[in-house]
Amino acid sequence: MLLTKGRVRIAIEVQWSRQSQDETARRQSRYASSGVRGLWLFRQPRFDTSEEIPAVRISGNPFDGYDVFVPTGAGEQVLPLSSFISAALNRQYQFGLPLGAAADVEVRCGNLDCWKCGAETQIIIGLDISIGPHKLSATIPDLGNCPDLVRRTLQAIPAQASLGRIMHRNSREAGFRYLSNGCAHCGALIGAHYEYQAWDRQDVVARFPTVVDERMRQLAIDLGDEPGWGVHR
Ligand SMILES: [Zn+2]
Known part of the structure:
Protein backbone atom coordinates (compact mmCIF):
# COMPACT_ATOMS: atom_id res chain seq x y z
CA MET A 1 0.00 0.00 0.00
CA GLN A 92 5.47 11.86 14.12
CA TYR A 93 6.95 8.38 13.80
CA GLN A 94 10.64 9.21 13.95
CA PHE A 95 14.03 7.74 14.74
CA GLY A 96 15.91 9.10 17.75
CA LEU A 97 15.00 12.46 19.25
CA PRO A 98 13.53 14.67 16.52
CA LEU A 99 14.25 18.39 16.90
CA GLY A 100 11.06 20.20 17.86
CA ALA A 101 9.38 17.09 19.30
CA ALA A 102 7.29 17.66 22.42
CA ALA A 103 8.96 16.94 25.75
CA ASP A 104 7.38 16.91 29.21
CA VAL A 105 9.59 17.70 32.15
CA GLU A 106 8.98 16.83 35.80
CA VAL A 107 11.19 18.43 38.43
CA ARG A 108 11.98 16.48 41.58
CA CYS A 109 13.22 18.35 44.61
CA GLY A 110 14.21 17.09 48.02
CA ASN A 111 15.50 18.30 51.34
CA LEU A 112 18.69 17.62 53.22
CA ASP A 113 20.78 19.16 55.95
CA CYS A 114 23.68 21.27 54.74
CA TRP A 115 27.06 19.66 55.57
CA LYS A 116 28.53 23.09 56.30
CA CYS A 117 25.96 25.17 58.23
CA GLY A 118 23.63 22.37 59.32
CA ALA A 119 20.44 24.13 58.13
CA GLU A 120 17.86 22.25 56.11
CA THR A 121 17.95 23.19 52.44
CA GLN A 122 16.17 22.12 49.30
CA ILE A 123 17.95 20.83 46.20
CA ILE A 124 16.87 19.79 42.71
CA ILE A 125 17.37 16.04 42.68
CA GLY A 126 16.57 15.58 39.05
CA LEU A 127 14.53 16.18 35.94
CA ASP A 128 12.48 13.37 34.43
CA ILE A 129 12.01 14.16 30.75
CA SER A 130 9.52 12.23 28.60
CA ILE A 131 9.97 12.55 24.84
CA GLY A 132 7.67 10.21 22.97
CA PRO A 133 8.84 6.80 24.19
CA HIS A 134 12.13 8.15 25.55
CA LYS A 135 12.58 8.74 29.27
CA LEU A 136 15.59 10.71 30.43
CA SER A 137 16.54 11.30 34.03
CA ALA A 138 19.09 14.05 34.54
CA THR A 139 20.62 15.48 37.70
CA ILE A 140 21.78 19.09 38.02
CA PRO A 141 25.44 18.12 37.38
CA ASP A 142 24.26 16.48 34.11
CA LEU A 143 22.79 19.80 32.94
CA GLY A 144 25.93 21.92 32.70
CA ASN A 145 25.48 22.33 28.94
CA CYS A 146 21.71 22.94 29.04
CA PRO A 147 21.32 26.52 30.32
CA ASP A 148 17.90 27.01 28.70
CA LEU A 149 16.51 23.89 30.31
CA VAL A 150 17.90 24.94 33.69
CA ARG A 151 16.35 28.40 33.32
CA ARG A 152 12.97 26.91 32.44
CA THR A 153 13.26 24.59 35.42
CA LEU A 154 14.00 27.43 37.84
CA GLN A 155 11.06 29.44 36.45
CA ALA A 156 8.75 26.47 36.97
CA ILE A 157 9.69 25.85 40.60
CA PRO A 158 7.31 27.60 43.05
CA ALA A 159 8.78 30.78 44.49
CA GLN A 160 8.38 29.67 48.11
CA ALA A 161 10.83 26.79 47.65
CA SER A 162 13.91 27.12 49.84
CA LEU A 163 16.23 26.26 47.01
CA GLY A 164 19.90 27.19 46.98
CA ARG A 165 21.38 28.77 43.86
CA ILE A 166 22.04 26.51 40.90
CA MET A 167 25.45 27.54 39.57
CA HIS A 168 28.86 26.30 38.53
CA ARG A 169 30.99 25.74 41.60
CA ASN A 170 34.50 24.46 42.13
CA SER A 171 34.60 21.09 43.77
CA ARG A 172 37.84 20.43 45.59
CA GLU A 173 36.75 16.84 46.01
CA ALA A 174 36.04 16.31 42.30
CA GLY A 175 38.89 18.55 41.16
CA PHE A 176 36.76 20.49 38.64
CA ARG A 177 33.84 22.89 38.29
CA TYR A 178 30.37 21.66 37.61
CA LEU A 179 26.78 22.83 37.69
CA SER A 180 25.64 22.14 41.20
CA ASN A 181 23.06 22.54 43.88
CA GLY A 182 23.93 24.80 46.78
CA CYS A 183 22.77 25.47 50.29
CA ALA A 184 19.96 28.06 50.44
CA HIS A 185 21.45 29.48 53.64
CA CYS A 186 25.23 29.53 53.33
CA GLY A 187 25.68 28.89 49.58
CA ALA A 188 27.98 25.90 50.09
CA LEU A 189 28.31 23.36 47.30
CA ILE A 190 26.02 20.37 47.74
CA GLY A 191 28.22 17.82 45.98
CA ALA A 192 26.84 15.43 43.38
CA HIS A 193 27.71 12.45 45.57
CA TYR A 194 25.77 13.83 48.56
CA GLU A 195 22.49 14.49 46.75
CA TYR A 196 21.31 10.99 47.69
CA GLN A 197 20.76 12.30 51.22
CA ALA A 198 17.65 14.10 49.87
CA TRP A 199 16.24 11.07 48.05
CA ASP A 200 13.96 9.95 50.90
CA ARG A 201 12.45 13.44 51.25
CA GLN A 202 11.67 14.18 47.61
CA ASP A 203 8.63 15.28 45.61
CA VAL A 204 7.70 16.42 42.12
CA VAL A 205 7.41 20.19 42.58
CA ALA A 206 6.93 21.36 39.00
CA ARG A 207 6.02 20.18 35.52
CA PHE A 208 6.41 22.02 32.26
CA PRO A 209 6.29 21.30 28.53
CA THR A 210 9.17 22.04 26.22
CA VAL A 211 10.57 20.87 22.88
CA VAL A 212 13.67 18.94 21.89
CA ASP A 213 16.62 21.10 20.86
CA GLU A 214 20.25 20.23 20.05
CA ARG A 215 21.27 20.48 23.71
CA MET A 216 18.62 18.04 24.79
CA ARG A 217 19.66 15.66 22.05
CA GLN A 218 23.23 15.80 23.30
CA LEU A 219 22.02 15.32 26.87
CA ALA A 220 20.21 12.15 25.79
CA ILE A 221 23.40 10.81 24.21
CA ASP A 222 25.40 11.68 27.33
CA LEU A 223 22.85 9.85 29.46
CA GLY A 224 23.09 6.74 27.27
CA ASP A 225 19.58 6.93 25.80
CA GLU A 226 18.97 4.14 23.29
CA PRO A 227 18.09 5.64 19.90
CA GLY A 228 15.12 3.96 18.31
CA TRP A 229 11.92 4.50 16.39
CA GLY A 230 9.01 6.00 18.28
CA VAL A 231 5.82 7.99 17.96
CA HIS A 232 6.14 11.62 18.99
CA ARG A 233 3.78 14.53 19.41
ZN1 LIG B 1 24.59 25.71 54.43
Whole structure:
Protein backbone atom coordinates (compact mmCIF):
# COMPACT_ATOMS: atom_id res chain seq x y z
CA MET A 1 0.00 0.00 0.00
CA LEU A 2 1.59 3.31 -1.04
CA LEU A 3 0.58 6.35 1.01
CA THR A 4 1.46 9.88 0.02
CA LYS A 5 1.13 13.10 1.96
CA GLY A 6 2.94 16.12 0.56
CA ARG A 7 6.50 14.97 -0.04
CA VAL A 8 6.22 11.97 2.23
CA ARG A 9 5.91 8.71 0.33
CA ILE A 10 5.58 5.62 2.45
CA ALA A 11 5.08 2.08 1.26
CA ILE A 12 3.35 0.23 4.03
CA GLU A 13 4.04 -3.47 3.85
CA VAL A 14 1.89 -5.66 6.04
CA GLN A 15 3.84 -8.86 6.23
CA TRP A 16 1.64 -11.71 7.45
CA SER A 17 4.07 -14.48 6.61
CA ARG A 18 7.49 -14.78 8.16
CA GLN A 19 10.22 -12.89 6.33
CA SER A 20 13.95 -13.09 6.94
CA GLN A 21 15.94 -9.99 7.85
CA ASP A 22 17.94 -10.33 4.64
CA GLU A 23 14.79 -10.32 2.56
CA THR A 24 13.48 -7.25 4.40
CA ALA A 25 16.77 -5.43 3.81
CA ARG A 26 16.73 -6.38 0.12
CA ARG A 27 13.18 -5.15 -0.40
CA GLN A 28 13.89 -2.00 1.63
CA SER A 29 16.80 -1.00 -0.61
CA ARG A 30 14.61 -1.56 -3.64
CA TYR A 31 12.08 0.90 -2.18
CA ALA A 32 14.83 3.37 -1.32
CA SER A 33 16.10 3.38 -4.91
CA SER A 34 12.66 4.57 -6.05
CA GLY A 35 12.49 7.31 -3.40
CA VAL A 36 9.99 5.54 -1.19
CA ARG A 37 10.39 4.70 2.48
CA GLY A 38 9.24 1.21 3.32
CA LEU A 39 7.50 0.77 6.64
CA TRP A 40 7.11 -2.81 7.80
CA LEU A 41 4.21 -4.17 9.81
CA PHE A 42 5.11 -7.70 10.87
CA ARG A 43 2.95 -10.33 12.46
CA GLN A 44 6.02 -12.33 13.47
CA PRO A 45 7.14 -11.52 17.03
CA ARG A 46 10.84 -11.13 16.27
CA PHE A 47 12.47 -8.85 13.73
CA ASP A 48 15.21 -6.24 13.71
CA THR A 49 14.71 -2.54 13.24
CA SER A 50 17.31 0.06 12.40
CA GLU A 51 17.40 3.67 11.32
CA GLU A 52 17.12 2.41 7.71
CA ILE A 53 14.43 -0.16 8.38
CA PRO A 54 11.45 1.06 10.43
CA ALA A 55 9.35 -1.89 11.54
CA VAL A 56 6.55 -2.56 14.00
CA ARG A 57 4.50 -5.54 15.06
CA ILE A 58 0.82 -5.71 14.20
CA SER A 59 -1.70 -7.78 16.09
CA GLY A 60 -5.47 -8.14 16.04
CA ASN A 61 -8.33 -9.22 13.78
CA PRO A 62 -10.98 -7.58 11.58
CA PHE A 63 -13.60 -7.74 14.35
CA ASP A 64 -11.69 -6.23 17.27
CA GLY A 65 -9.41 -4.05 15.17
CA TYR A 66 -5.64 -3.97 14.99
CA ASP A 67 -3.00 -2.65 17.35
CA VAL A 68 0.54 -1.68 16.53
CA PHE A 69 3.46 -2.39 18.86
CA VAL A 70 6.35 -0.02 18.21
CA PRO A 71 9.74 -1.30 19.42
CA THR A 72 11.47 1.80 20.75
CA GLY A 73 14.86 0.56 21.91
CA ALA A 74 13.96 0.85 25.59
CA GLY A 75 10.53 -0.81 25.38
CA GLU A 76 7.49 -0.50 23.18
CA GLN A 77 4.56 1.80 22.46
CA VAL A 78 1.12 0.36 21.72
CA LEU A 79 -1.44 2.25 19.67
CA PRO A 80 -4.36 1.56 17.33
CA LEU A 81 -3.36 0.93 13.71
CA SER A 82 -5.17 4.06 12.45
CA SER A 83 -3.32 6.30 14.94
CA PHE A 84 -0.04 4.76 13.96
CA ILE A 85 -0.64 5.28 10.23
CA SER A 86 -1.57 8.92 10.75
CA ALA A 87 1.55 9.42 12.95
CA ALA A 88 3.69 7.94 10.16
CA LEU A 89 2.13 10.27 7.57
CA ASN A 90 2.47 13.30 9.83
CA ARG A 91 6.17 12.65 10.49
CA GLN A 92 5.47 11.86 14.12
CA TYR A 93 6.95 8.38 13.80
CA GLN A 94 10.64 9.21 13.95
CA PHE A 95 14.03 7.74 14.74
CA GLY A 96 15.91 9.10 17.75
CA LEU A 97 15.00 12.46 19.25
CA PRO A 98 13.53 14.67 16.52
CA LEU A 99 14.25 18.39 16.90
CA GLY A 100 11.06 20.20 17.86
CA ALA A 101 9.38 17.09 19.30
CA ALA A 102 7.29 17.66 22.42
CA ALA A 103 8.96 16.94 25.75
CA ASP A 104 7.38 16.91 29.21
CA VAL A 105 9.59 17.70 32.15
CA GLU A 106 8.98 16.83 35.80
CA VAL A 107 11.19 18.43 38.43
CA ARG A 108 11.98 16.48 41.58
CA CYS A 109 13.22 18.35 44.61
CA GLY A 110 14.21 17.09 48.02
CA ASN A 111 15.50 18.30 51.34
CA LEU A 112 18.69 17.62 53.22
CA ASP A 113 20.78 19.16 55.95
CA CYS A 114 23.68 21.27 54.74
CA TRP A 115 27.06 19.66 55.57
CA LYS A 116 28.53 23.09 56.30
CA CYS A 117 25.96 25.17 58.23
CA GLY A 118 23.63 22.37 59.32
CA ALA A 119 20.44 24.13 58.13
CA GLU A 120 17.86 22.25 56.11
CA THR A 121 17.95 23.19 52.44
CA GLN A 122 16.17 22.12 49.30
CA ILE A 123 17.95 20.83 46.20
CA ILE A 124 16.87 19.79 42.71
CA ILE A 125 17.37 16.04 42.68
CA GLY A 126 16.57 15.58 39.05
CA LEU A 127 14.53 16.18 35.94
CA ASP A 128 12.48 13.37 34.43
CA ILE A 129 12.01 14.16 30.75
CA SER A 130 9.52 12.23 28.60
CA ILE A 131 9.97 12.55 24.84
CA GLY A 132 7.67 10.21 22.97
CA PRO A 133 8.84 6.80 24.19
CA HIS A 134 12.13 8.15 25.55
CA LYS A 135 12.58 8.74 29.27
CA LEU A 136 15.59 10.71 30.43
CA SER A 137 16.54 11.30 34.03
CA ALA A 138 19.09 14.05 34.54
CA THR A 139 20.62 15.48 37.70
CA ILE A 140 21.78 19.09 38.02
CA PRO A 141 25.44 18.12 37.38
CA ASP A 142 24.26 16.48 34.11
CA LEU A 143 22.79 19.80 32.94
CA GLY A 144 25.93 21.92 32.70
CA ASN A 145 25.48 22.33 28.94
CA CYS A 146 21.71 22.94 29.04
CA PRO A 147 21.32 26.52 30.32
CA ASP A 148 17.90 27.01 28.70
CA LEU A 149 16.51 23.89 30.31
CA VAL A 150 17.90 24.94 33.69
CA ARG A 151 16.35 28.40 33.32
CA ARG A 152 12.97 26.91 32.44
CA THR A 153 13.26 24.59 35.42
CA LEU A 154 14.00 27.43 37.84
CA GLN A 155 11.06 29.44 36.45
CA ALA A 156 8.75 26.47 36.97
CA ILE A 157 9.69 25.85 40.60
CA PRO A 158 7.31 27.60 43.05
CA ALA A 159 8.78 30.78 44.49
CA GLN A 160 8.38 29.67 48.11
CA ALA A 161 10.83 26.79 47.65
CA SER A 162 13.91 27.12 49.84
CA LEU A 163 16.23 26.26 47.01
CA GLY A 164 19.90 27.19 46.98
CA ARG A 165 21.38 28.77 43.86
CA ILE A 166 22.04 26.51 40.90
CA MET A 167 25.45 27.54 39.57
CA HIS A 168 28.86 26.30 38.53
CA ARG A 169 30.99 25.74 41.60
CA ASN A 170 34.50 24.46 42.13
CA SER A 171 34.60 21.09 43.77
CA ARG A 172 37.84 20.43 45.59
CA GLU A 173 36.75 16.84 46.01
CA ALA A 174 36.04 16.31 42.30
CA GLY A 175 38.89 18.55 41.16
CA PHE A 176 36.76 20.49 38.64
CA ARG A 177 33.84 22.89 38.29
CA TYR A 178 30.37 21.66 37.61
CA LEU A 179 26.78 22.83 37.69
CA SER A 180 25.64 22.14 41.20
CA ASN A 181 23.06 22.54 43.88
CA GLY A 182 23.93 24.80 46.78
CA CYS A 183 22.77 25.47 50.29
CA ALA A 184 19.96 28.06 50.44
CA HIS A 185 21.45 29.48 53.64
CA CYS A 186 25.23 29.53 53.33
CA GLY A 187 25.68 28.89 49.58
CA ALA A 188 27.98 25.90 50.09
CA LEU A 189 28.31 23.36 47.30
CA ILE A 190 26.02 20.37 47.74
CA GLY A 191 28.22 17.82 45.98
CA ALA A 192 26.84 15.43 43.38
CA HIS A 193 27.71 12.45 45.57
CA TYR A 194 25.77 13.83 48.56
CA GLU A 195 22.49 14.49 46.75
CA TYR A 196 21.31 10.99 47.69
CA GLN A 197 20.76 12.30 51.22
CA ALA A 198 17.65 14.10 49.87
CA TRP A 199 16.24 11.07 48.05
CA ASP A 200 13.96 9.95 50.90
CA ARG A 201 12.45 13.44 51.25
CA GLN A 202 11.67 14.18 47.61
CA ASP A 203 8.63 15.28 45.61
CA VAL A 204 7.70 16.42 42.12
CA VAL A 205 7.41 20.19 42.58
CA ALA A 206 6.93 21.36 39.00
CA ARG A 207 6.02 20.18 35.52
CA PHE A 208 6.41 22.02 32.26
CA PRO A 209 6.29 21.30 28.53
CA THR A 210 9.17 22.04 26.22
CA VAL A 211 10.57 20.87 22.88
CA VAL A 212 13.67 18.94 21.89
CA ASP A 213 16.62 21.10 20.86
CA GLU A 214 20.25 20.23 20.05
CA ARG A 215 21.27 20.48 23.71
CA MET A 216 18.62 18.04 24.79
CA ARG A 217 19.66 15.66 22.05
CA GLN A 218 23.23 15.80 23.30
CA LEU A 219 22.02 15.32 26.87
CA ALA A 220 20.21 12.15 25.79
CA ILE A 221 23.40 10.81 24.21
CA ASP A 222 25.40 11.68 27.33
CA LEU A 223 22.85 9.85 29.46
CA GLY A 224 23.09 6.74 27.27
CA ASP A 225 19.58 6.93 25.80
CA GLU A 226 18.97 4.14 23.29
CA PRO A 227 18.09 5.64 19.90
CA GLY A 228 15.12 3.96 18.31
CA TRP A 229 11.92 4.50 16.39
CA GLY A 230 9.01 6.00 18.28
CA VAL A 231 5.82 7.99 17.96
CA HIS A 232 6.14 11.62 18.99
CA ARG A 233 3.78 14.53 19.41
ZN1 LIG B 1 24.59 25.71 54.43
